[in-house]
Structures are given as structure tokens and as C-alpha cells.
Amino acid sequence: MKKSRILFAIVVLAVFLTNCTNKSDDYIDPRGTDYAGSESCIQCHQAQFDLASHSSHFKATAPASLENVLGSFSKGNHVFTYDKNTKLVMEKRNDSLYQVLYKDGKEVEAHPYDIVFGVKHAQTGAFWKNYYTYELPISYYHSLNSWGTSPGYPTDKPFFNREIAKECYACHSSNIGSRYITTTSDKVNTMAMEAESFMDKNTLIYGIDCERCHGPAKEHVKTHLKFPDLKTAKNIVSIKGLSRQQRLDACAICHSGNDKIKLKSRFQFKPGESLNDYFRATPSSNDSLHFDVHGNQFGLLAQSKCFQKSEVMDCMTCHNPHENSPSNLATYSKICMSCHQDLKHNETTLKTMSGSLLANNCVECHMPKKTSNAISFKLSNNKQLSNYILRTHKIGIYPTNKK
Ligand code: HEC
Ligand code: HEC
Ligand code: HEC
Ligand code: HEC
Ligand code: HEC
Ligand code: HEC
Ligand code: HEC
16 A cells, blocks of 8 residues: 555656656646647747737636735725624635634634636635535625625525536636545545536636637647648637637537536537537527526627628627727727618717717617626625626617616
């Protein structure tokens, strides 16, 4: 027993040392030998890498380092009060961050931030316990620059037992493998063999990386390293060359809600495949009145006349897949106008708006912000629920609002 352990240690050390000396050659991707890892793309695709590595996609999950965790951990703004006896405090202890529960001033339990989910509108933390991850009860909300209860958690008292299952990682990361436990000493042994949701920490690839969208690229890298003069891409799916539906599906795999019956894991999806092989619709996923602004950009866009009546519109009409959506809304007006040159608003509409709004902000009126029905949260010491607000992707005519 001891001998084999020492041997194991030597093997680990050897693997570690070769990794250090010969990084890119010996990189082993947890997804398998046909994957090359994002680092390997830099040498030939610096421009795409520079953009993508700063995108929300790359940070959709991240290790909970001091720089990745959002929200205040310092005095004045780091306490969430449930009631006069119950407080949750965001604390920095040594180099780690924690959420600590206090009852009547006494510490009851403390859980670390191990992983963070999300970056643009909100961020939630997760911690590891027995091969599972659990959500921390308080999340950070950008719109209010404040802490609030995590989605799906009770708002009146703290819990630490909401599992963050593989499902979440399938949209927020590039890989997480299963872990099967076989030792008889393990309490949970009997179920362990089938328990898909046991997760293997070491196989987690944070964020949505190049190959999550482009599919395995090891052969592509090998070929182009071998033939540096090749100008046309080899051994990689050209998303540009796919049909409109295939291009849409490459985004809709994660951007069309989560209420369908799953036939296969999202992790297996590669560009060019069809969503129909991954999901079967349920009554709720056909209930188009209730598509939520959170998580279902595809469903909403598909309800728009722009989408239905044009043959080319897809997500890339307005988004660079390597970049965050521009926050300057005038950018989108140019795109709208590329199809709507002959645009004429009626007299009443023209009267109610300034010329500059009309020219620069189609989105404000035709893709207004809407409240999510799927997510709401509570702020500290607050009785009311706060809304989670996102822009709808159903481009249409809405009653003109205040602005
Ligand atoms: C040794 C150079 C090299 C490396 C490394 C490399 N590529 Fe490429 N790649 C190319 C060349 C050359 C092309 C064709 C010209 C172009 O589109 O830039 C290309 C094109 C592509 C395309 C466009 C395909 C198309 O036809 O639309 C994608 C996507 C792509 N590469 C992804 C990757 C990813 C992901 C990685 C890292 C895992 C990677 N590449 C690593 C050389 C390389
Ligand atoms: C593997 C799942 C997955 C795929 C595939 C995917 N997305 Fe996303 N996307 C996400 C998640 C998760 C977020 C939220 C990231 C965050 O803020 O933490 C996101 C965020 C975004 C954002 C907002 C980014 C910002 O900060 O402005 C845009 C725009 C977007 N995706 C467009 C696309 C497009 C276009 C495609 C297809 C080319 C695509 N996504 C494919 C999961 C995915
Ligand atoms: C079907 C894919 C999908 C699943 C499953 C999913 N998410 Fe998301 N999530 C998204 C997308 C897409 C966004 C960003 C755009 C939006 O809100 O529509 C997002 C946004 C978020 C955000 C806010 C980030 C931001 O800035 O917009 C957090 C936090 C988050 N998800 C956590 C989770 C957790 C925790 C789970 C599991 C309980 C989960 N998500 C499951 C796709 C998914
Ligand atoms: C969210 C999904 C997504 C991610 C992540 C992503 N790409 Fe792309 N990439 C696309 C799509 C979609 C296209 C096709 C764009 C089009 O048709 O306009 C594309 C196009 C490309 C192209 C062709 C040239 C171009 O810019 O259009 C290259 C090269 C490329 N990607 C490399 C990369 C590399 C390298 C990474 C990682 C650093 C990466 N991509 C990450 C979705 C993605
Ligand atoms: C790829 C071309 C294309 C783009 C880009 C585009 N549209 Fe459209 N849009 C159309 C077409 C085609 C119609 C249908 C016209 C018809 O029915 O005669 C339409 C219809 C509309 C309508 C009428 C909707 C209704 O329900 O009656 C509005 C409003 C509109 N577009 C606004 C916008 C805005 C705002 C943008 C930018 C965010 C935009 N469009 C971008 C092609 C486009
Ligand atoms: C006609 C233009 C247009 C098209 C087409 C389009 N989007 Fe967007 N998208 C926008 C605008 C405008 C925003 C909001 C930007 C803002 O408010 O900062 C946005 C924001 C987003 C966000 C961030 C959510 C938020 O509210 O911050 C995601 C995710 C996203 N788009 C995904 C997609 C996906 C996936 C597709 C394809 C199914 C798609 N978009 C097609 C215009 C478009
Ligand atoms: C202040 C709000 C507002 C702004 C800004 C705005 N619209 Fe509209 N739009 C409306 C309203 C209201 C209608 C319906 C009544 C009408 O036709 O005037 C409409 C109608 C439309 C239609 C359908 C008209 C038709 O012929 O069927 C299109 C297309 C459209 N807008 C596109 C745009 C584009 C593109 C922009 C940006 C350049 C824009 N709108 C800016 C409020 C707005």
C-alpha cells in the first residue's frame, strides 16, 4: 500500500515537472486528446484571444480569487441582514473570501467562495463539499451595486444547501467530469456508481473557452503548426459556412432557456449539430407567451418580425461572438438601419420623441428592458422583492414609455 503511494507520488511529480518544462506540447485537456486548450490558439489567433479572454463568456465561471469576486467585503457594505438576530457577513479571512452566518452575534457557520458564476449583471458564489458544489445564499447585483438573496433561495432565512448541479456548468463552463467513487469505506458508496452528479474538481474548465464554441481543435492546431503557410483553415468547423439554423443553434444551446427535456448533455454539443438532437420540447417550452428575458434570447428573437421576415438575421447580426455586447446603444441603430433605410415613423411617434433618440436609440423603444419572471431577489433589511431586469430580444412595437 505504502509503496504504491510513493510510486504514485513520483508519477505525479514527474507529470508535474514535464508540464512545467514543456507546457504546450504536453498540455492534457480534461475533455480528451482531441482538444488543444485556449492557450494554444494565441500564437495564431491573438486578436480573437485578446477579445474573448476579456469577455463575459470566458468569465461565466471563474476561480474565486480576490480579483474575480465582485461586491464589497469591507465594513459598511458587507453585511446582509435577514432579521434582527440573523446576519450574513461577507468576510475576507487570510486570502480567502467567506460568507459567515451570525445568530445573535455568534458565528454559526462559514463557507468559502470557491467558484464564482456570472459577471455582467450579477454574480453568485459556490463552494465545494463532498464532490458537489453549493450556492452561497447571498449574491452580488450590479444594477444596485449591492448584495441580495441568490435566485432560488428563500429570502427570509439563510441556507447553504442549494446544489449547483452539472446543469449550471453545462452553460457556464467548458467542462466538468463525473467522479465515480468505489471505495467501500465511503458512506455514499451504493449510489455512487450511478451518481452522475458527483463532480470531479480537477476536470473543471472555467468559463466558455474557444473550443466550447468551436469544437475540438487539436488536429487543427497540429496541421497548421506543421504547415505554417496554409492560409485556409483545416480540421475545424467553419461557423461562417454553416446554415442559419446551425449558426443559431451554436448559441441557442445555452441561450434558449432551460425548460426542455434533455436528450444529451450540452457539453457534447459541437457547432454544426442540431438542437433537436439535444432537447425535446415540453408544454412549457412551447408556451411562447412566457419566454423569459433571462436565458432565452433565441426564443424571443425568433418571435420578432425582423427575424421571421429576413433570411439572414442571427445572433452575429448584432453580436461579435468574441466580444461583450456593446453598451453604447447607438451601435445597434446602425445595424437596424442597414435593413430599415426607408424607415418612416408616423406623426404621433415623431412628435413624442427627440430627433437624436430616433436616430441613435432604436433599441430603447423596440427592445425595451423587461422584468424577468424567473429571477427576483431581496436586498438586506428589505421586505419587498427586487426585479431582475434585462433587455428583451423580441424586437417589436411597444407602447412608448417615459423616455
Ligand atoms: C499554427 C497556427 C494556428 C493555431 C495554433 C490555431 N489556428 Fe485556427 N486557424 C489557423 C489558420 C491559418 C486559419 C485560416 C485563416 C483564418 O481564418 O485566420 C485558422 C482558422 C480558424 C478558424 C476559422 C475557421 C473558418 O473557416 O471559419 C477557427 C474557428 C479557428 N481557426 C479556431 C482555432 C482555435 C479554437 C485554436 C486553438 C485551439 C486555433 N484555431 C489554433 C491557424 C491556427
Ligand atoms: C456554453 C454556453 C454558451 C454558448 C455556447 C454561448 N453562450 Fe453566450 N453566454 C453564456 C453565459 C453563461 C453568459 C453569461 C455570462 C456572464 O455574464 O457571466 C453568456 C453571455 C452572453 C452575452 C452577454 C455578454 C456581455 O457581457 O455583454 C452575449 C451577447 C452572448 N452570450 C451571445 C452569445 C452568442 C452570440 C453565442 C453564439 C455564438 C453564444 N453567446 C454562445 C453561455 C453561452
Ligand atoms: C440553459 C443555460 C443556463 C443554465 C442551465 C444556467 N445558466 Fe446562468 N445564465 C445563462 C445565460 C445565457 C446568462 C446570461 C444572460 C441572461 O441572463 O439571459 C446567465 C446568467 C447567469 C448569472 C448572471 C450573470 C450575468 O451577469 O448575466 C448567474 C449568477 C448565473 N447565470 C448563475 C447560474 C447558476 C448558479 C445556474 C444553475 C443553478 C445557472 N446559471 C444555470 C445560462 C444558463
Ligand atoms: C461564444 C462562442 C465563441 C467563443 C467562446 C469563441 N468563438 Fe471564435 N467564433 C465564434 C463564431 C460564432 C464565429 C463565426 C463568426 C461569424 O460568422 O461572423 C467565430 C469565428 C472565429 C474565427 C474566424 C475569424 C473571425 O474572427 O470571424 C476564428 C479564427 C475564431 N473564431 C477563433 C476563436 C478563438 C481563438 C477563440 C478563443 C480565444 C474563440 N474563437 C472563441 C464563436 C466563438
Ligand atoms: C436583417 C435585417 C433586419 C435588421 C438588422 C433589423 N430588422 Fe427590423 N425588420 C426586418 C424585416 C424584414 C421586418 C419586417 C418588415 C415587414 O413586415 O414589412 C422588420 C420589422 C421591424 C419592425 C416592425 C415589427 C412589428 O412587429 O411590426 C420593427 C419595429 C423593427 N423591425 C425594428 C428593428 C430594430 C429596432 C432593429 C435593430 C435593433 C431592427 N429592426 C433590425 C429586418 C431587419
Ligand atoms: C437586432 C440586434 C440583436 C440580435 C439579432 C441579437 N441581439 Fe443580443 N443584444 C442586443 C442588444 C441591443 C442587447 C443589449 C445591450 C445593452 O443593453 O447593453 C443585447 C444583449 C444580449 C445579451 C446580454 C443580456 C443583457 O440584457 O445584458 C445576451 C446574452 C444576448 N444579447 C444574446 C443574444 C443571442 C444568443 C442572440 C441570438 C439568438 C442575440 N443576442 C441576437 C441586440 C441583439
Ligand atoms: C421613441 C420610441 C422610438 C424610437 C426611438 C424608434 N422607434 Fe420605431 N417605432 C416606434 C413606434 C411607437 C412605432 C409604431 C408607430 C409608428 O409607426 O410610428 C414604431 C415603428 C417602427 C417600425 C415599423 C414601421 C412600419 O413601417 O411598419 C420600424 C421598422 C421601426 N419603428 C424601426 C425603428 C428604427 C430602426 C429605429 C432607430 C433608428 C426606431 N424605430 C426608433 C417607436 C420608436
